[in-house]
Amino acid sequence: KAGVTQTPRYLIKTRGQQVTLSCSPISGHRSVSWYQQTPGQGLQFLFEYFSETQRNKGNFPGRFSGRQFSNSRSEMNVSTLELGDSALYLCASSLTTGIKVYGYTFGSGTRLTVV
């Protein structure tokens, strides 16, 4: 079956702009989580969506937001981009919420560069 699909793979934006990233989970998976990967910080949790509801949010400013659609696809949005937002954004899908039982499958990520 198809894996987790993230689009676009690469993105270059200018400081102050906004950006929307997309994630299509594995068919049948209802939970989608987003992580930011930077060299110094590793992977940091942004938020988790399950059944179109945000269930959990990490320690990121309000410029970072997301949503999930009825087909479980998810988008994340970053407004007023800053240079420090340059990172690899990873989406992970899971059958349902509950990492200990169901685990994650990660997508390949979207590499965002802010100039």
Next chain:
Amino acid sequence: DQQVKQNSPSLSVQEGRISILNCDYTNSMFDYFLWYKKYPAEGPTFLISISSIKDKNEDGRFTVFLNKSAKHLSLHIVPSQPGDSAVYFCAASARTGANNLFFGTGTRLTVIP
């Protein structure tokens, strides 16, 4: 504050020898630990996990050891193969609360043929 730490950014090992990757954590509420492997331009892939009720879990060439009193876990790869060259992330999940993972900063393993 980094609750999961991987203090070695890189490790080089000869093919056939043992690779030992280390991870420390600070949060005593963590009760489930995972290792992920990441190749360039790909997302992390799950490797092995361990629950806090165990101190060892083995899967083929990969063994994870957990020392709860020291808040330390390690991943052993025996024997190491060139295809094991990747970045390895340690991750932890808390007993209560949210289901997200806390990741370390990763260790780049290079297996030299």
